[in-house]
Amino acid sequence: MDISRRAFIQTTLAGGATLTAFGFDVTPVYAQARTLKIARTSETRSTCPYCSVSCGVIIHTLGDKAKNAVAQVVHVEGDPDHPINRGTLCPKGASLQQDILNDRRLLKPQVRRPGSDRWEDISWDQALDEISRRVKKTRDDTFIERDDRGRVVNRCEGIAFTGGCTDTNEFNFLVVKTMRSLGVCYLENQARV
Amino acid sequence: MRESWDRCIERAQQLANADEAVRPLLAFYGALLGLQKVLAVGLTPNRDGPPTGALAHDIELLRPGIAAFLGSIATGGPELLATQARKLLEGPQKEIDDLLTTCWNRPSDRQFFAKAVLQPYARFLAEAGVMPIDRQLTMAQNRCPFCGGVPQLSILHDAGGPLEGGGRSLLCATCLTTWPFRRVLCAYCGQEDEHKLGYFHSPQYDHLRVDACDTCRHYLKTIDLTRLGVAVPLVDEVAGAALDLWAREQGYEKIELNLVGL
Numbered sequence: 001m002d003i004s005r006r007a008f009i010q011t012t013l014a015g016g017a018t019l020t021a022f023g024f025d026v027t028p029v030y031a032q033a034r035t036l037k038i039a040r041t042s043e044t045r046s047t048c049p050y051c052s053v054s055c056g057v058i059i060h061t062l063g064d065k066a067k068n069a070v071a072q073v074v075h076v077e078g079d080p081d082h083p084i085n086r087g088t089l090c091p092k093g094a095s096l097q098q099d100i101l102n103d104r105r106l107l108k109p110q111v112r113r114p115g116s117d118r119w120e121d122i123s124w125d126q127a128l129d130e131i132s133r134r135v136k137k138t139r140d141d142t143f144i145e146r147d148d149r150g151r152v153v154n155r156c157e158g159i160a161f162t163g164g165c166t167d168t169n170e171f172n173f174l175v176v177k178t179m180r181s182l183g184v185c186y187l188e189n190q191a192r193v
Numbered sequence: 194m195r196e197s198w199d200r201c202i203e204r205a206q207q208l209a210n211a212d213e214a215v216r217p218l219l220a221f222y223g224a225l226l227g228l229q230k231v232l233a234v235g236l237t238p239n240r241d242g243p244p245t246g247a248l249a250h251d252i253e254l255l256r257p258g259i260a261a262f263l264g265s266i267a268t269g270g271p272e273l274l275a276t277q278a279r280k281l282l283e284g285p286q287k288e289i290d291d292l293l294t295t296c297w298n299r300p301s302d303r304q305f306f307a308k309a310v311l312q313p314y315a316r317f318l319a320e321a322g323v324m325p326i327d328r329q330l331t332m333a334q335n336r337c338p339f340c341g342g343v344p345q346l347s348i349l350h351d352a353g354g355p356l357e358g359g360g361r362s363l364l365c366a367t368c369l370t371t372w373p374f375r376r377v378l379c380a381y382c383g384q385e386d387e388h389k390l391g392y393f394h395s396p397q398y399d400h401l402r403v404d405a406c407d408t409c410r411h412y413l414k415t416i417d418l419t420r421l422g423v424a425v426p427l428v429d430e431v432a433g434a435a436l437d438l439w440a441r442e443q444g445y446e447k448i449e450l451n452l453v454g455l
Binding site: 019020021022023024025026028029030031032033035036037038039040041042043044045057058060065077078079080081087088089 | 213214215217218221270271272273274303305358359360361375376377387388390391392393394395396397434435436438439442450452453454455
């Protein structure tokens with residue numbers, strides 16, 4: 001019995017029943033299929049940004065690729081095919097989804113004043129003003145134009161900068177340009193990948 | 194990873210009791226698994242010796258069980274298969290032999306009887322480590338490393354803990370061997386662009402999903418054992434028949450039809 005793939009599902013006109021290629025009546029299953037709520041996810045390979053081990057991860061994103069739909073990360077798991085971690089992740093890497101979706105993420109600048117026991121919200125403009133003033137004051141106070149032997153060094157030893165592990169290449173590029181222009185030489189980040 | 198025939202039958206009964214819509218399919222499939230088990234038992238080494246891996250020789254070991262197999266389908270199967278079974282029973286023995294030989298060399302998911310009879314035979318060979326010696330099939334990453342069969346379904350294994358991603362295996366439609374297969378890779382055409390691979394999931398079938406490829410428009414179902422460890426992939430795949438109908442409506446074609454024709 002050779003059945004064409006085109007005849008995979010046949011609808012008999014007599015009874016209105018839906019039959020499979022081997023003649024099974026799947027009318028009730030067909031009705032069940034009509035009620036299914038189907039969601040499309042995609043799996044994307046990536047690399048955990050947190051440390052120098054560079055474990056492979058698979059990011060599950062929910063979305064049907066419609067133009068007006070915003071894709072949403074629903075799960076992150078270790079990549080079982082990755083030669084470094086073979087599917088395993090440390091607790092920090094396993095919480096990677098929260099790096100993307102986190103209702104505890106700070107959405108405005110905060111400051112804790114000297115002697116205060118709490119953080120207070122401030123505006124972006126105020127934060128930028130305060131940071132600018134302090135950077136200017138610290139740089140002016142600690143700037144070294146010449147070293148002990150009279151050589152021009154133009155460095156600022158009163159400021160250091162450290163970047164986070166999830167900083168992008170573009171962000172780090174701007175950080176280096178900005179800090180070097182200030183004369184900052186204590187400059188580090190945790191970008192490993 | 195092959196479940197015993199008894200475990201498969203038990204799971205089919207369990208799922209048939211749980212879902213009215215697929216009960217007739219699973220009742221038939223459970224009975225079919227019982228018939229396949231009888232065929233498998235008949236292959237245990239006897240006075241004619243163990244199977245050799247050459248179907249031309251081993252067909253004698255299968256023959257006693259085939260008549261009973263066809264008789265059961267003729268009385269308990271759907272009309273289409275029952276008619277065919279009666280025709281084979283009434284026809285010459287050579288017709289059955291030719292059918293099995295043809296499908297052994299060129300497996301087809303459209304040949305119900307050949308696939309159902311050869312499955313326990315190929316499984317027996319795989320478990321005994323007896324290589325099939327009279328057939329030449331393509332060997333590829335998406336083909337069974339033992340017999341060259343195409344995948345019936347895909348399985349996600351529990352890797353040992355909640356922090357670990359599940360490894361993926363494919364299950365051979367012919368000998369039921371499982372072999373490791375990469376995630377994020379189409380099991381039909383090898384597409385690995387994640388934008389062209391879709392994974393469709395419904396809350397009604399928490400441990401099942403449809404892995405589809407927008408390049409070749411083929412799909413297969415995945416049984417996620419990290420979500421339901423007691424699932425029996427071969428049987429749970431049949432129980433997710435509604436997903437097959439849904440996928441078909443979306444224009445996807447299954448890589449390999451199962452033994453109920455979905």
